Amino acid sequence: MGLSMLFREFSAICEQLEGISGRLEMIDLISRRLPSLSDEELPVFVRFIMGRIFPDWSPLKLGIGPSLLYEGVAYVVGTKRESVIETINRTGEVGKAVELLLAGKEQTSFFSEELDLVTVYCEFEKIADTGGKKSQREKLLGVRKLLANATPLEGRYLARIMLEDLRIGIGEGNIREAVARAFGIDSAVVEHAVQALNDLGYVAQLAKTGEAALRDVHISPFRPVKMMLAQQGSIMSAIEENGTIAAEYKYDGSRFQFHRRGGLSRLYSRKLEDVTNALPDVIAILNGSTDHDIILDGEVIAIKEGKPLPFQAVLRRFRRKHGISEMQEEVKLVPNVFDILYLDGETLIDLPLSERRKRLDRAVSSHVAPQLVSGDPVVVEEFYHAALDEGHEGIMIKATRSPYTPGMRGKNWLKVKPEVDTLDLAVVGAEWGEGKRAHYFGSFLLACQENGELITLSKVATGFSDEQLAEVYDLLHDRIISQSGKEVRFEPGLVFEVGYSELQVSPNYPAGFALRFPRFVRIRDDKDITDIETLGGIRERYQRQPNS
Ligand code: AMP
Numbered sequence: 276m277g278l279s280m281l282f283r284e285f286s287a288i289c290e291q292l293e294g295i296s297g298r299l300e301m302i303d304l305i306s307r308r309l310p311s312l313s314d315e316e317l318p319v320f321v322r323f324i325m326g327r328i329f330p331d332w333s334p335l336k337l338g339i340g341p342s343l344l345y346e347g348v349a350y351v352v353g354t355k356r357e358s359v360i361e362t363i364n365r366t367g368e369v370g371k372a373v374e375l376l377l378a379g380k381e382q383t384s385f386f387s388e389e390l391d392l393v394t395v396y397c398e399f400e401k402i403a404d405t406g407g408k409k410s411q412r413e414k415l416l417g418v419r420k421l422l423a424n425a426t427p428l429e430g431r432y433l434a435r436i437m438l439e440d441l442r443i444g445i446g447e448g449n450i451r452e453a454v455a456r457a458f459g460i461d462s463a464v465v466e467h468a469v470q471a472l473n474d475l476g477y478v479a480q481l482a483k484t485g486e487a488a489l490r491d492v493h494i495s496p497f498r499p500v501k502m503m504l505a506q507q508g509s510i511m512s513a514i515e516e517n518g519t520i521a522a523e524y525k526y527d528g529s530r531f532q533f534h535r536r537g538g539l540s541r542l543y544s545r546k547l548e549d550v551t552n553a554l555p556d557v558i559a560i561l562n563g564s565t566d567h568d569i570i571l572d573g574e575v576i577a578i579k580e581g582k583p584l585p586f587q588a589v590l591r592r593f594r595r596k597h598g599i600s601e602m603q604e605e606v607k608l609v610p611n612v613f614d615i616l617y618l619d620g621e622t623l624i625d626l627p628l629s630e631r632r633k634r635l636d637r638a639v640s641s642h643v644a645p646q647l648v649s650g651d652p653v654v655v656e657e658f659y660h661a662a663l664d665e666g667h668e669g670i671m672i673k674a675t676r677s678p679y680t681p682g683m684r685g686k687n688w689l690k691v692k693p694e695v696d697t698l699d700l701a702v703v704g705a706e707w708g709e710g711k712r713a714h715y716f717g718s719f720l721l722a723c724q725e726n727g728e729l730i731t732l733s734k735v736a737t738g739f740s741d742e743q744l745a746e747v748y749d750l751l752h753d754r755i756i757s758q759s760g761k762e763v764r765f766e767p768g769l770v771f772e773v774g775y776s777e778l779q780v781s782p783n784y785p786a787g788f789a790l791r792f793p794r795f796v797r798i799r800d801d802k803d804i805t806d807i808e809t810l811g812g813i814r815e816r817y818q819r820q821p822n823s
Contacts, residue, residue, distance in 0.1 A: 280316050282390035285323065286428045292324075292443045301445050302453045309457035309479065317483060318476030319396045325450055326441035328399050330474035331547050332498045335403040339414055339437045340753035341369065341766050347418030348373055348434070352380040364757045369438060374431040377422070387424045395421065395433070438766055446727045451475060458482040460489060468492045470681040471624065473500055473547075493622045496536035496570060499543040500616060500624075501682030503572070504806075505671060508689025510655050513672045516686075519650040520672050521628060522658055525690055526611050526644070527668040528576035528589040529801050533561050533610075536568045544593055545801045553595045557608050564641045570617035571639065572679075577606040583666045587797055594800070611644040613671075616679055624679040628687075631679065648675065659691060668692050696776070697796055698813070701729055701804045702751065702769045707761045708744070715744045716751065716763070721773060721793075723786055725810040732786040732813070735773050738795035747798065770799040770807055778817045788813055 402417035455462035530545035577588035669692025677687035708717030718736035781789035
């Protein structure tokens with residue numbers, strides 16, 4: 276062999292990228308490296324450089340939280356966990372800390388094996404595969420093995436990849452661009468293929484064989500596709516822009532994607548997690564409504580006495596691992612199907628909505644969300660009020676000519692709902708609570724995003740019940756990356772929806788804004804941090820405030 280890419284080379288490329296700030300220069304550097312990679316290396320390289328290990332749709336999850344990683348590092352360098360944490364506090368970040376610790380480690384073993392890119396990937400696969408009782412211990416052994424063979428610089432990037440945040444300042448769009456450039460393919464074609472296949476690694480592999488392979492991509496059951504997203508909009512402007520539009524109720528529940536082939540069915544959450552086992556009742560309903568090989572998009576809501584329940588009731592079911600049958604008694608879940616992406620071997624995402632809707636109506640006999648097609652603002656307005664009267668969140672307005680664009684938030688889907696002053700923000704830090712809440716977190720530091728970076732904005736400490744604090748603690752304690760005094764920092768991942776009375780200009784936070792009277796509304800663990808509010812969006816809200 277001899278020609279395979281060493282992990283040392285990969286790390287050197289990452290370091291080089293970290294030192295570049297120009298977007299074009301980064302794209303150029305990556306695109307020059309891609310053509311010489313083997314078929315096996317190409318997808319791994321592309322995913323690693325995005326700070327990813329497995330495709331989104333893959334059932335494999337690495338499952339290494341910060342605390343397990345620290346334990347592995349501590350073992351390999353022969354120190355205590357506390358001193359790992361102390362080093363992270365000093366360097367401000369886990370990758371640099373691991374690098375520093377490995378550099379200071381005494382040479383204890385004489386043979387260490389050089390890591391190459393594919394070996395590292397295979398180790399990750401093994402780590403992800405371990406489940407069951409002993410899994411934490413097995414995973415730890417895997418982490419130790421990798422770090423024991425790593426140079427300090429390799430350690431920097433191994434640690435960051437394990438936590439899926441490479442911190443080299445390059446977004447997915449740029450890496451897509453690099454793939455297009457490397458193989459001389461139109462970047463729109465690459466983008467479309469990524470939308471369908473949901474794995475830029477595999478798309479790169481196809482791109483290497485030529486543009487034809489990318490033009491001919493299909494989606495297939497059991498490989499979930501990213502969900503199409505919506506923007507804020509208004510009835511008037513939607514009709515002005517499109518003429519006739521399609522409107523549906525906006526159900527306040529949880530998004531799902533239903534896949535079925537040859538009588539087998541699975542259900543995926545908005546984050547594309549497989550939630551089949553948690554929701555047997557929903558699967559049964561959907562199986563009863565179609566015999567086709569099919570992929571459906573919809574929203575599941577909880578119903579009690581004919582009225583929709585608040586959205587938490589649904590999320591609780593999505594998270595549920597035990598006592599599923601008891602839970603089914605308490606809340607009845609009802610799916611509302613509003614789109615179809617695949618039918619009996621045919622990929623439908625490029626058809627206009629009106630055409631997809633016809634197929635949907637033919638292929639699915641019940642639980643299809645009613646749709647109003649109209650160009651009359653008065654009629655649509657009435658529909659909107661009917662939705663609110665029935666206890667729904669508002670309506671969705673959709674362009675009838677629009678294709679289904681996975682993962683895209685655009686003007687083809689608009690949400691219309693009463694203006695509520697809540698924001699979805701990432702939880703990036705906390706302070707320990709006091710008194711009887713001393714073993715939970717008490718106040719949380721929140722961030723919005725701008726160009727893929729998290730920018731802190733405010734704290735929230737009120738609105739939590741004791742139960743919710745315990746739940747939040749469960750979700751966060753394994754994400755601690757550093758601690759000093761009463762303050763902790765988290766590996767970002769969890770999203771809170773937070774209410775407020777007003778946005779204020781504030782020098783206290785890097786965002787330049789703070790929330791007045793912030794209050795916790797709910798955990799949004801159906802969303803990830805790429806879905807949180809942008810700084811631009813917050814500026815716009817500020818402008819719209821009556822007194823600003
Ligand atoms: P938001 O979460 O506020 O950005 O609103 C978009 C979400 O509304 C989607 O991701 C769906 O989960 C949900 N939703 C509810 N009803 C519909 C519908 N009829 N069409 C599309 N999305 C819907």
